[in-house]
Amino acid sequence: MKLVISEYLRTLKERDELDRLLPDLLLEMGYVPVARPQTGNRQYGVDIAARGKNAETGSDELLLLVVKQGDIGRSEWDSGNQSVRQSINEIFDVSSKSNLEPQDKERSIRIVVATGGDMKQTVQENWKGFVNNNQAKACIEFWGADVIATLIEKYLLDEHVFLDEDRRDLRRALALSGDSEYDRQDLHRLFLRALDLNDNGELLDKPKTGKALLKALRIVNLSAQTFAHWTLRDDGDTRQGLVAVEHALLWSWHRIQFADEKNKKDALDGPFSAMWWGYYRFAKQYFARIQPYCFVENSLTRFASNGVESSLVTFEQIGILASIALYLALHPAPTEEEKISWLSNAGVVIDTLEALLKNNGVSSSPCLDRHSQDITLALFALFGMGRLEIAKEWLRKLFRNVDYAYKAKKYVPIATDSLDDLIEEGGWLGGQATDRMMEMSWTLATIAGWSVILGMDDLYEVLAKNAKDAYPNVCIQLWHPEKDLYQYLYFQPAHFDSGATEAPIHLPPTAEEYRKQMNMIIESEFGKVFFDLHATKAGLVALDFIAHRHFSTPVSPVIWYSLVDKSTT
Incomplete structure (x- = not known):
């Protein structure tokens, strides 16, 4: 496990990654952080400061961490204002003198250079000489990836949380991380065990609270991040990594909702915050891998053997890109400057989504009715970022x-999720689709609603006429969640256990009439459900969109219905 953790640590950057992990580690070691890393503030060499007792000497000390990224070589050691040597000298000149609080003046000072890498041989003699020359001023140590991994295993992942069966499940998951067909069941077992949940998402007897709950959430996060890191290898499947990180994020949020207010706050401020940033970190890496293929015609589907595979791959990527864009665009931002930065990043993802739609003709041919979720997320993201014409x-x-598909009974977005049905009865590989595959449709309702939202009344009216005359036996329908949605949304497909189906939907002949129906839904009890969700109240609206896509739960119509009459603004 030390090797697994060490490999993971080597991928972490200094800012917002390694320095978010270290304060939790120090707390478990018995230290109380007095200064956490802050962007923009001058720190005079110190990234993290903490008070506590030295486990070896038993003396009270002030622990000052200098956090760096990667290996320490000659340039990192002594080259410029951000070098290790310069940072430690600033501590000697400023932090250990004028910046000390009265209660710390009698404490011994220990300076630790912490990094997710190693110290290269080319600088080890310089390091030894520097440490010896300054031992009268402070005890100076180096914590590389292997040292930090040992401390994490000892203090964060002790035997009460990281059980032998957890280790076995994680090792099996890592071994299968390169298999695109792997269902991650070993990882899911580990998550359920750590979070005290049964297979239905219900809390087990005597669940963890306090520190035990925080440790359980950390092990879920670390396991997911480690698995995700493994998928970045040449033989890995990065999509598997993204889905694993999402799963950990969603199940952890589900578990936190069972906690009392104090435990909930501690979990959200600590481990869940790390998970939220962990999703951002891995989504960024996933996006960097997929982006180039979106700008080359049919590059995403170049290895697909038929139209079915092409459609499946393309709509999955449409949904993923849309949810990443929504995460960025809706990310909480305390300042206008940060808000602009997040929106700028969202714009880059939307540019890529736009390129995917233009360069892949199959992006207009969904093969499963549940692709209506991906369509809604993408249209919502395009709408929100002002790409109305696209x-x-x-x-x-x-x-x-x-x-055309419903008229010709070919290439139909089938009403089941079965790939066998798709091949045998969907009309995608020859022949016509069976009536069973065409008996219901979310896709037609999705197109109808969005045509009204986007002011495309002529398109809506053609659809309404054809639904009545050309394919009258297709049951057009939508799913509306009810108040118990939060019990299911973050754990499993919610529409099997919650909500009500609006069916059959008889599309009125004019867009104006349907617009009135949509507004009635917004003003009904269904309209209150989304805004009562805990994630929405916490400002994490994007979490709900991720949950809808991850578990293939239809996106609540009231969310996108709320955009009616806003296409001009």
Whole structure:
């Protein structure tokens, strides 16, 4: 396990990654952090400061951490204002003199250079000489990836949390991380055990509280991040890593909702915050890998053997890119400057989504009815980022292809999730789709609603006419969540256990009439559900969108219905 943790640590950056992990480690070691890392403030060499007793000497000490990224070589040791030597000298000149609080003046000072890498041989003699020359001023140590991994295993992942069966499950998961068909069941078992949840997402007897709960959340996060890191290897499947990180994030949020207010606050401020940033970190890496393929025609599906595979791959990526864009665009930002930065990053993802839609013709031919979730997320993201013309152009193509599919009974977005049904009865590989595959449709309702939102009344009215005349036996429907949605949304597909189905939907002949129906839904009890969700109240709206896509739960219509009459603003 030390090797696994050490490998993970080597991927962490200094800012917002390694320095978010170290304060938790120090707390478990018995230290009380007095200064946490802050962006923009001058720190005079100190990234993290903490008070506590030295476990070896028993003396009270002030622990000052200098956090760096990667290996320490000659340039990192003594080259510029951000070098290790310069940082320690600043501590001697400023932090250990004028910045000390009265209660710390009698404490011994220990300076630790902490990094997720190693110290290179080229600088080891310089380091030894520097430490010896300054031992009268402070005890100076180096914590590389292997030392930090040992401390993490000892203090954060003790035997009460990281059981032998957890280790076995994680090792099996790592071994299978490169298999695109792997269902991550070993990782899920580990998560459930750590979070005290049964297979239905219900809390077990005598669940963990306090520090034990925080440790359990950390082990879930570390396991997911380690698995995700493994998928970045040449033989790995990065999609598996992203899905694992999402799963850990969603199940952890689900578990935290069972805690009392104090435990909930501690969990959100500590381990869950690390998970939230962990998702950002890995989504960024995933995006960097997928982005180039979106700008080359049909590059995403170049290895697909048929139209079914092409459609499955393309719509999965549409949903993933949309949820990443929404995470960035809706990320809480305390200042206007940070808000602009997050929106700028979201714009880069939207540019990539736009390129994917233009360069892949199959992006207008969904093969599963549940792809309506991916369509809604993408249209919501395009709408929110002001790409209305792109959204309209894509919706026209979607309607053209889906309308043809139902008329010709070929290439239909089938009403089940079975790939066997898709191949045998969907009309995608020859022949026509069976009536069973066409008996219901979320996709048609999705196109109808978005055509009204985007002011495409002519498209809506053609759809309404064809639904009545050309494919009258298709039951157009939508799913509306009810008040118990939060019990299921973050753990499993929610529409099997919660909510109500609006079916059949008889589309009125004019867009104005349907617009009135949509507004009635917004004003009904269904309209209150989304805004009562805990994640929404906590300002983490993007978590709900991730949950909808991850578990293939239909996106609540009231969310996108709320955009009616806003296309001009």
